[in-house]
Amino acid sequence: MDKPWLATRLAKGASIEAIARDVGRHPSTVAYWVNRHDLASSHAPKHTARGGIARETLEPLVADGLSVQQIAERLGRGGTTIRYWLGKHELATIHARPASLADRPAVLLRRCRKHGYTQHVAVAAGRRYRCKRCRVEAVTARRRRVKAVLVSEAGGRCSLCGYERFAGALQFHHHDPGEKAFGLGDRGLARSMARARVEAQKCMLVCANCHAEIEGGIATIDQSTAADRLG
Template sequence: MRRSDGIDAGRLSELVAADHTVAEIAEQLGRSEATVRHWLRRHDLAITDAARTKRRRLPRFSAVCATHGTAQHVRRPDGVAVCLQCRAAAVRDWRRRAKARLVAEMGGRCRCCGFDAFDAALHFHHLDPGTKRFAIGARGLTRSYERLREEAAKCVLLCANCHAGVEAGEVELPPSVLLDKLSDEPNLRG
C-alpha cells in the first residue's frame, strides 16, 4: 500500500541527530528505507558515515601509517588510531570478496548467456521487485553477509548486457530460470 504523506522534517531531524541508521528510522516510522532516504534528501539531511563523523566531531589527525606513510587517522571507540586509507581499503576488499562469494554461490555465470569472464560485469536481478529490500550492488554491500545472501536468494545472476536487456523488455529470461523459482529450488548453493 502506497502512502502519499511525507515525513515531517522536524521528526526526521530528531532521528538523524540521535544517530539512527536509515533502517532504524524506517522501522520507527513504519516506512520503507527507500522512502526514508527520499525524505532525507528532500529535507537536505545526511545520515552517511561522513555526516555521522562530522556530527560526532571525531577528530582527524595526521599520523604515520606503515602502508601509506603520513595519512589522516581517526580513533576507534576503543582508542586505537586507524588510518582512513587502510580502513577504506579494508571495506573495499570486503565488498569485493562478498560479491565474489555471492556470485560463486549463484553459479558464477549469467543465467541468460553464460558470461563468466569477471564478477564486476555480473548483476543481481530481482525476479519480483515487490520483494526487493535493497539493491545488492548499490547500498547493498554495506549489510552483513547473511543479509546479502537472503536478498540474493530473490535474484538471478545476469551479465550487464542481459540485465539491461531484461530491464528494457528486449531480452526474456530463459524459462528454466523461472521454473527454478516456481519450484522453490534454492538459488544459492551452500
C-alpha cells in the same frame, strides 16, 4: 625518501613545501625525512635565529603521537619552549587534546606504516583512530569477498547468456522488485553475509549487458531457460 636527493634539493634552496609538491606528498612527510636524515631546510634559520622551532619540524612529531616531553627530548629543547611553539603554530599533541571522546577531532594527521602521513578517522566511538585509506581498502576487499561467494553460489555465470569471464561484470537482478530489501551493489555488499545471502536468493545472476537489456525491456526472463543454463 632518498637522502642524497633530498640533500641536493635542499642545497638548491627548495623549501619543504616545494619538495612536497614535487613528489606529491604532504609537507609533514617530507619534514619527517629531512629530520631523520639530519638535514635542514635553508628556510629554517629564519626561525632558529630567533630561538624558534619551525612548524615543519614540529608537525611530524605531533603526527607520530609524541608528548610535549618526548618532543622536547627529541629536539633537545625545554618543555616550555615546545609548548610555546606548539601554540604558536596552532598544533596540539594527543596528550594535550580534550579527554572527552565527544571533544576529540573526527580526523587527525598521523603516520600509517603503509601510506605514510595521511588522514586517520575516529572509530570505535572515538576511542581510537584508523588510517582512512586502510579502512577504505579493507571495506573494498570485504565487499569483493562477499560478492565472490554470492556469485559462486548463484552459479558463477549469467543466467541468460552464460558469461562468466569476470565476476565484476556480473550483477544480481531481483525477480520481484516488491520483495527487494536492498540492492546487491557496493553498499548492499557491506551488509552481513547472512543478510546478503537471503537477498541473493531473491535474484537471478546476469551480466551487465543482459541486466541492462532486462531493465530496458529488450530481453525477457524465461525462468525455465535460465534454470537450464545454470543446470
